[in-house]
Structures are given as structure tokens and as C-alpha cells.
Amino acid sequence: MKPDLKLILSVSSPLLLLIVWQAVTAFKLFPPEVLVSPTAVVAAFGEVIATGELQRHLSESLTRLAGGFTTGASLGLLFGLALALSKTVEQVFGPTFQALRQIPVLAFIPMLILLLGIDEVFKIVIIAKAAFFPVALAAYDSVKGVPKSYFEVSSLYRAPWWVLISKILIPATIPNILAGVRLSLTRSWLVLVAAELIVADSGLGQMMEMGRQMFRLDIVMVGVIVAGVIGFGLDRLFQLLQAHALRWKTA
Amino acid sequence: MTLKTLNLNAFKPVWLLGLIPPVLFLLWWDHEAAKGGANALAFVSLAQVGQALIDMFSSGELALSYGSSLGRALSGLLIGGGIGTLVGIAMGLSKPVEWAASPIYNSFRQVPILGWLPLIGLWFGSGDLSKLIIVALSAFYPTVLYTFEGLKQVEARLLDVGRVYRLNGWQTFWRIQWPAALPSIFTGLFQALAFTWISTIGVELLFSSGAGLGAMMQQAQLQARLDIVLVCILFVGLTGFAINFLIKRLSQHVLSWRSVRA
Amino acid sequence: MDYVPHSQIPGHKVKQTGAVSLKGIKKQFNFKDRELKVLSEFSLDVQPGEFVSIVGPSGCGKSTLLRLIAGLDDTYDGTITLDGQRVAGTSLERGLVFQDHRLFPWMTLEDNIALALTNRQISKDAKAKLVADHIALVGLKGFEKAFPHQLSGGMAQRAAIARSLVNEPKVLLLDEPFGALDALTRVHLQGELQRIWLAQGSTMIMITHDVEEALYLGDRVVVMQANPGRITHTVDVNLPHPRDRASPVLHRLKDEILAELTNVPEAPNSVVRLIKGDDQ
Ligand SMILES: Nc1ncnc2c1ncn2[C@@H]1O[C@H](COP(=O)(O)OP(=O)(O)O)[C@@H](O)[C@H]1O
């Protein structure tokens, strides 16, 4: 068997990057405020874990994320469903919803700081807002997208409303809604990191911002990597949940 | 029955219903602002917001900030989108490049875009260069992905035609692969456009020295000038709206031959 | 063999080149660790300027065979020659018309046809003239600037034929060129193809699942069977071109071929599929 070029290349390219990085720092091509070695980053990682700093920041960030995301996503789900199912709700709230959706969440940060201060409430609200819109939109779109013929079939068989919901509405809409929830989770994480960087009083974002102000490149890099790993991990976790919830689809 | 509904709608335009929430909200807002007291700092009257808009407009401050943000977003799109398209092409045309580049691309992409800012700030300072790098990066990711996917999905049946007429590598790329991938590439660019606007506001909020709508908002926040903040939000939102509208229109146009079978 | 060479058919322009010879072709696909024998000991000699029709059930390897002759696939055993020269890779001497027209939706009809001339070492003017001539040949004058989605299925297929003829190939390979068209357009295009063939005189090898079409156009009809793909029968059609569809000879031959195709103990389903024509 010939060697698997794909495997070799996809393993060696990140490795090569690491080696070059280490080599560049070993030859001191840049001062340490500009580039620290991978091993220094690992050491900094050990340091922030040993002092408990990382765990503290991370647990603050994740608690916030959990609170904001759950609130925003569930409100978004309810709102999206109401918007799709009731003509009146759609006529009254639809235009406002569509207009607010166009404004990047980040743009609300200064206003919310002025109205709510920089405490926990502000952070939860901004994350909730980030989580709200993708879920609401997905719920609205997917319920609206259920073909009329499905409902006609069920009325033909005189199905009661709970059958309509459990046998038609939920199976037909859940895949798209879950996709919206997944997007809103990613967005929430992005907005949380941004908000923590701006306000910089606690959490992973603050750790990075402090690192920057103290020229601790190693700590900043630890922050970047942790932010990436958490973002990836959350998305993966949700993907698994999604696959689990949708296993009837492939069966 | 149909006639009746029609008449009803003619006399009661339904779109007016959509004005209820914003109008109620504004009335409540003005009421809170008029109450003064504990809330006086935060709530500003609509008249004040209007005045701020006029002031910012006439002093040229608004135009300067807006122009600077828009310029940042567009240059980020140009740079990030340009490099992204080239990288996407390299990955889409060469399997070894794909294999070597995708693990790196995929791991870098996991970091929330604004999370790069402290690091970039250490390297390049908190000025325009750092901001541009982040904005360009936000355009880079979707263009790489969609260019790559677009090229990967060019059907073998179309490539066979090129082989029958003995097109060389360059001719095959330029006459077949590139146009076939173009709808996908445009989709990526559209997404990049939306992303650059968001990340522009984000970087300006974080590195709030210099011009820009985000910087203006952040500075106004420090001075507790909600009126200015609101004017900025209005313009950020209107631009977001315009971008989405533009994207919708352009994609209908650009994607029109996707529905046509080759 | 009482085959009358096409050169004796009145009104036919004869070329001395375009002899295709297939000797002992064996082709298999390795599919999920399984070997799928598609063609076995397939041999066929086609005279210069001859029109050979190939009919056979779905999946018997007809498209595969054409791809081998076109040079799109080089992994097979046996030899394929054109005028005594072994074929290797694609060549402008061997044109190919696919079942779906495969015009590029982003190019005008004119550009689609000109694409075929990309690597011909002739002047720009000569290219433009060739393109214009071939558009006229297939009766699409006036549609030069049209995009494929503005053409009907029949027009698009004509454009595809023009594209494959514009290089004046020695042999034209046609893979169910009219398979996707409605019956009326089909009859019309069969007539057109016959006219073009008579005018151009290049060798043609056409695959079809329509026995009537095969007989109406072909000097010879080759009948294939599946598993593995091989020739079971060859029918010579000794009638002058252009032909009369109502000819009793054609009807007799058609019955003969259909009987042959229905009489296959090892593949009872093939005829049903053949008649339904779902050869995709
Ligand atoms: N690229 C391929 N890989 C594997 N099997 C193939 C491939 N192309 C064709 N086949 C198989 O070879 C057989 C003959 O295919 P084809 O030549 O398309 O038949 P026909 O054109 O006569 O309908 C079929 O069983 C088909 O599934």
C-alpha cells in the first residue's frame, strides 16, 4: 500500500507551522513582546491553570453564556413560533422584528452599557439578544415553510390539534430550528468574548485584554486558543446533540 | 368573501399595525425621559436625539465617522476577499494544498473573530492597521470556504467536455471551473460583506481611538451621551439593512443561472 | 457478409479516413473491492464514413464503450485504433455528443461552439467562419447570441452537435443524442443528423435505445447484451439514404432485433428497460 498523502499532509502542515514558530523564537528573530515560543505559551497555560485564574475566568464566562443563551434562545423560539402561527402577531411585530434583525448585536453594546451599567445584567442581555434572533428567525421560517398540504392531509383524517403538532409541526420544523439554535450558540460565544473584551471586568475576555495591556503575549495567546477550543467544543457538542435528536431522520 | 376581505384591507392597511410597537416604544421612552430623576442620565428625549443627529450632521462628524467605517469595511472586503479567493482557488484546484491547508484553516476559524484583537493589538498597535487586519480576516473566512466549495462542486460531466476539446489546465479553469464556481464565490463574498460590517463596528468599539461609527459610539458611551449612541445605532442598522437588501437583490441576479441545468 | 459498403450508397460523400477498429476490449470497474466486468472481448470494425448504431439494454456498457473510444478513460485491455493509430487520450479527431447537451450555461451558443476550437492552430477569422458555418449547418442561424437556457431541448442538442462537428472530426461518437427529447423533435433531428452525415461524410457511431432510430440511421446496427457487455448480433441495413421510415425492410429488421433482444434467457429484465428507454 502506498503511503496516504492526505494523512501525511494534514498532520505535517500544522506541525510544520509549530516547528517554524518554535524555530523563529529559538533564534530570537523577534523580541519576546512580539513573539513568544509555543513552549512559553504552554508554560503560561500551566501558570494560569495552577493559579486557578483560567478556571475562574472560564467559569464566569460559561455561566454567563449559559444564562444568556438559554434565555435568548427560548424567548426567540417562542417569539418565532408566535410570529409564524398568528397573523396578528406577525402584522404587529413582524416589521419591528425584521428591522431590529438588521442591526449587528455589537452595536447595542454602548447603549446597553448606558442603560444597564456594566454588571451581569448587561452581559446576559447582550448574549440573550445575540441568541434571540437566529432562533426566532429559524422558528419563523421553518413553521412558515411547512407545506400547506401537510395540514390538509391531517384535516382530511380529522386529526386533533395535538397530533397536528406532535406528528407534523415538530418533525417538519425541528431540523431547521436546531440549525438556528446552533448558529445562535456560536454567535453568543462571539458576542460574549467581544463584550468581555470591551468591558473587561471579568471572564476570558478580560483575561485577554489584561494580558494585552500588560504585554503578556503568552497569556493573550492562551486566551485566543482557549476561546477557539471552547467555540469549537460548544459547536461540536451541539452538533452531537443535534445528530442525536435527529436520528429518526436517517433511520 | 374574497371581496369583503379585500375591502377591509383597503380601508385598514395592515402595515399600519406594524407601526404599533415602535410608536408605543417611543412614547414610553419619551415618557421615561420626561420623568427625569433617577433615569435622567440614561433616557434622552427624542428631541435630544433629533438635535444630536442635526448637530453631528452639520458638523460633518457623522459623515467622517460613517465614511471611515464604510471605507474600513470595504477595504477589508477587498483585501480579505481577494486573498481568500486566491487561497480558496488553490485549495479547490489542488488536493495536496487542500489537505495541507484545511487543518490550519479550520483551527484558526474556531477563534471568535474579535478574540484575535488583543493579539493583533500587541503586534500592530491599536490603530487602523490592526482594525483592518481583523476586518479583512472576517472577509477571508467565508470567501475561502465558498470559493473552495464552489470549485469542488464543479461536476465531472462539465470537466469531461473540456477534456474532449483538449483544454489545458488554465483554459479548463478559466472557461469552466471559475464560471461554474462563480455563484458560490459570490455567495461567499456577500457573506463576507455582511461580516465585514459587523466586525468593523466590533473592532471600532474595542479600539475606540480614531474615526468610525463604533469608535464614536464608544466615546459617546464614556461621556454618557445616549443621544449620540442612538444616532450611531440608527446608521449602523440602516447600513446593515442596505447591505442585506443589496445581497438579496444581487444574489437573485447572480444565482439566476444556477437554476438552469448545464 | 452481404454488407453493401456505404460507398455504394448513392449521394453519400465518402472520406478515406475515419476507420475505427476495436479489438478484444475488456473493461472493468473496481467498485468497493468488487470487480464489475462491464465489457468483455468487444471487437468491432467501422469503415471510414460508415454510420454504426449500437443498441442494447441499460447498463450493458454502451456509454463506457464510447468513453473509451473518445479517450476519456484509458484503463482497459485491448486496442482501439483510428486509421491504424492507437488512440491515447482525447483528440479533436474524435468528437463526442453527450446525451445531455452539456452546453455551458454561462456562454452564448456561439461561444459554446467556439470553445471546441480553443486549441486549433488556425486564424481567428477561420475560427469565426467555422463557427458560423456549423451554426448554419444545424439550422440555428440567428441564435448565435442566445444562452443555452433560451434554447429548447432540441435546439440545445443541435448546438451540441455543431460543437462536436466544428473540429471536423474523423469520427463522431453520439451517446443517445436524442434520448432526452420528445418524440416529434426526435424524428425531426434524426432527419437532420442524416442530412449532416451525408453532407459531412465523417464516420459516426451512435448509441441509442430506440431500435427504429438505430435502423433508420445506421448502415449497420450492433446489438449488445449485458453482464458482461458484448455484441450478440449485427444487422446490416442495405437501404439507400435518406430512407423511408415506412419501408417494410426496416419493419422486418426491427421485429428481428426486438425478437433478438426479448430472447435473452440470462437477462429477462433488459428488454423492458430497453423499451422504456430509461438508459441513464
Ligand atoms: N465510473 C464508474 N464506476 C463504476 N461503475 C461504473 C462507472 N461507470 C459505469 N459503471 C457501471 O458500468 C456499467 C455500464 O455502464 P454504462 O456504460 O453507463 O451503461 P449504458 O450506457 O449501456 O447504460 C453499469 O453497470 C454502471 O453501473
Ligand SMILES: [Mg+2]
Ligand atoms: Mg449510457
